[in-house]
Amino acid sequence: MATETEYAEGGSGLVFHPLDQFIVKPLFGDGQVYWYTVTNATLWMALSVLGIMGLLVLGTRGAGTVPSRLQSMAEMTYGFIYKMVEDVSGKDAVRFFPYIFTLFLFILFANVLGLIPTAFTPTTHIAVTAVMALGVFLTVTILGFVLHGGTFLKLFWVSSAPLALRPILAVIELISYMVRPVSHSVRLAGAITAGHAVMKVFAAFAASALIAPLAIGGMVAIYALELLVAFIQAYVFTILTCVYLKDALHPHH
Template sequence: MATEEHAAEGSTLVFHPMDQFIVKPLFGEGPVAWYTPTNATLWMGLAIVAVIALLVLSTSKRAIVPGRGQSIAEMAYGFVYKMVEDVTGKDGIKYFPYIMTLFMFIVCANFLGLIPGSFTTTSHIAVTAILGFGVFICVTILGFVKNGTHFLGLFWVSSAPLALRPILAIIELISYFVRPVSHSIRLAGNMMAGHAVLKVFAGFAQVAAIAPIAILGVTAIYGLELLVAFIQAYVFTILTCVYLKDALHPGH
């Protein structure tokens, strides 16, 4: 009887899809303090190295006929530059380096997180919240520096009937302060959800009866995650441009 129970326990499919998001010390074990090098620290550092390698090292020669790395760097530069120009106008071009840095860091961190055995830093709200609140604080300060008290016109819908303007002002104010929360949760939530689903399908691949279907599922979801990794970086960046536009031109 004990042997049968042991066999049943051994045949039970057990996997923990959320374990991949645990922050662990790089050296030894124990609690994680603010100064402890962790897997998150490592992969954020690798994302920065990837950005430098792509934008600096691959373009250092500036060949007339660009290589693969230079072509990718030039396409990324043109893509983000056009986005900033279209959304914010000519006034926003001076802030292009900051927006380009955000986009490249997020997209590199997202793609590195798809390497088997890696750690997805952008799946952690602690990371995306720093990015989101950084954008929020910067554009808010910029809005007041550029426009003074006229920046408060962002919350006053002058085209609406006078009786509705105070109500709309409260709604606009709430939605403004919710921006950094939604900005950061959207990125972290999408990256975490996709990686958790991948882990679930990988767990099902252990069962011989459904292994072929599970493997096909992993392949399909992995392809989708490649697309999501880019789209989420794009969404974060274009929202940053929209918020920058509001700071530069706050009138409704």
């Protein structure tokens, strides 16, 4: 998270740019960003993947009866997500556990690593969260039609409602279904972006001697809150994925 501040010309006041930390820049040199350009976003996504590999590979290497701290973290995370998939989506959804587990770990590591000063948080960009959300949406939709054929459309037909209202409710359900990738992605990106912007504002005020203690205290509190949000948002994205997967596996429920 960037913390650069500067003073306005003439020293009349403090000027800061809380959104500058979200700019995607080339990692080497300056210039335009193309699809093949290695950027700060690329770097921190790669570090997130390396962090996941470190947790799972190093944590399970030479696993013993008495687990190490790293092994305990890996096993607890594995068990937590496995139970979530089983409880929310059903036992027949366990075959999709690797995909859901990967989503959770990537979002979690990207969120947490983004709290390091001067780091870049990939999950603040819709381009990243939308790809994950769209992947979930397409997977669930294709799976629903593959498993159930045309009867998957019964998901939108509220048979318990009065007959006159069913067509209206079907349209509402269809619209709600189609906007899932939007809400799924915006929720994650919006929550992380808002928290980082607020921290940048408090960091800027910390440069002022008059309110520095208050600003620093606020930063510590918000930082702790953002650490919690990093876990919560990874959990929310993952549990919504499980809910959507349940609709594909059991559209009649």
